[in-house]
Amino acid sequence: MGYNAMDSRWLHSPGWRLRWTWAEKEVIWSIIGARSTEQGDCSRFEGNIPHSCMKDPKVVDLPLGTPYNMQIANCCRGGLISSYVQDPATASSSFHSSVGASGNNNKTVRLPKNFTIRDPGLGYTCGPAKIVKSTRFRSASGRRTTQVLMTWNVTCTYSSFLARKTSACCVSLSSFYNKTIVNCPNCACGCQNSSCLKKDEPSSASIGSPSKSSFLQAIQCSSHMCPIRVHWHVERNLKKYWLVNVTITNFNYGMNYSDWNLVIQHPQFDNLALTFGSNYRSLTSPSGINDTAMLWGIKHYNDLLREAGPFGQVQSKLQFRKNSSTFTRQEGWTFPRRVYFNGDNCVMPTPDSWREGSSD
Template sequence: MGAILNALFAVTIIFFTISSPTHGYDPLDPFGKIIIKWDLLQSLPGHHTVQVTIENKQEYRHVEKPGWKLSWHWENKEVIWGMTGAETTEQGNCSAFAASDNLPHCCLRRPTIVDLLPGAPYNMQVSNCCRGGVLTSMSQDSINHVSAFHMTIGSFPDEDTGEFIMPYDFDIGVPGYTCDNATSVTPTKFSTNKGRHKTQALATWEAVCVYSQFRSSQSPKCCVSLSAFYNQTIVPCPVCSCGCSSSHCVKPGETPPYLEQKHDPDEEVSPVVQCTKHMCPIHIHWHVKVNYREYWRVKITATNYNTMKNYSDWNLVVLHPNLKSVQQVFSFNYKSLTPYHDGINDTGIFWGVKFYNDVLLQAGEIGNVQTELLLKKDMGNFTFREGWAFPRRILFNGDECVMPSPDDYPRLPSSASSSSSFSSSVVSFDTILFCFLLLLLLA
């Protein structure tokens, strides 16, 4: 019996370890990653043409402004002669080509590439370019989650011009992501003439980047508060959910000088939040609103306390056992997430309606978005007892939000509603059965 208990304990520890946000693995999106693909289209001595594609294969994490900044390290002394669909941030020292009619686009050993902005000249564009480095998530947008650009690559005059060699040490320049080195994969095939003819890359490599919330920020970025119609208590976000420093918080009515200063649009601005007990940029409130005979209703509100940022294409991921019975969602888009395709349907993603509430504005009177959802009761497990009506997990833009302690969840009054009596009896029977089986094992 002791061996069995030790084995169960070990499995539990392993489960919570791999589920930890400090690692790249995400149990709600186990196949989520960003892939950097290099297709060698043409290769001549001293002259190589490649297509680089960045694909966001994450269900709910997206790359928002200021966008990706792709960098790598050349194996030898390569130079970029020309680019379309993107550009480097610096040219570097190209004095070795002073005698040439034209200078290379970039001579740095480690170049940094940025996407072109919308409205770039047509002759500089390629397919899937020119969105300022923004990549949507796959659930929210199945088209704009890909970026691409073309490069013509050569080498310095004193270098031996041989075959193309893949660079290494990739970085997409977005906090929280780490990338491995590229590996050779099956060459990509391209369709032309409306699919009637297919061409093939000479060679293809892929580098994979994964996200870690801990690498992105050592402090959480959001928190959750709870309330219900059957209890007057509002359970707030835990104190200091996102840290306790008040040196960069804004008191009501104040506008510190640094808020009026100009900031580099290509750099992520550090949050400056309104002064609260939780000190989080984002606050999510879950309210159990109404109880009907066959349905129950929930109101969700997301409030932006960050005075420095609008959140474009925001999303919420919620884990709750009754999401399999969602009947209607008001004013938000909604999609079920079933990462394991095994019938478990307790997770869903919410996001704003385009041109209506897809941007969560910075702190202020209109710095919030809200919706209500109607869920059908499953009498086999429905109950308002013991905090069942509240979510197990909530994520904002792919980052885990701090939840209140389950001991603090709003409880039913002593005279519990009859709607939960059936499910309570089911739970009680299951508990008795479990205790009986445990006694048999210990006997």
């Protein structure tokens, strides 16, 4: 079973792909809830043929709608794994396999190695398998418990630096009390070139099939060239409250973002009173400081951020209680310190850009 312990990162379509290298000559006799993409050379077997004889099998999840007799719990969602905060029930994925030629006791079984996972791109680095306490299973009647021969854990960590050479999003800022709009930094996610598409004039030939390379070619031309822009606008300043409007705009003609999320850091989240147009959860640090919040779309309302164009935008409003001892409109205090979209750190305007002023 695989668990996604990250608060804000999903494993999106086309889903996870798990690969490892067997220590000896192990084979996968059968598998439920997933499948190996290649069978490999099974010529040494007669009669019953294994599901996979690959030295380094690559296993993928089964799609939605898989027959029940081929399913187990937490399988068969096309490799999609949600973030733990948004949907704990779908933040794990499982499959069951029967392995042969692997030894018959915990002294002869050898741990697999070289684990990799992709979702669908680069970014994850997996450590070695480590033996942990053997997993125990309770029967359906609850009267009997069985224990597996051996259990091991593999931990994979994500790095945006490995995943891509450029940033995936940027942040722009504005307020009702200043005419200046601080746009995303120029070339925040790369600079304009002939492959970008003019606004509202996407070419189906340019977009092509939804592959990683086509996504890069389907970005709307802009000064920042980011697929996603997050705009933070201080909307109103009332006697007891102040309001912020957050707008997420998709500049990618070749991709929509289902189940999007934002993580925002601001010292006033401890005084957040209401949210409109999004779900909210505080991500309080271990030290007890409540300065970070996670926002995500409301199911069947705005949880889908569509591709660039007239519908490629979602909004959320935040209402903060005003703390007279800390609230100020000076030095950009009302703006966020950091913003993450789907787990990726967004490029922020430079600290002095608000004072200098800039417009696109």
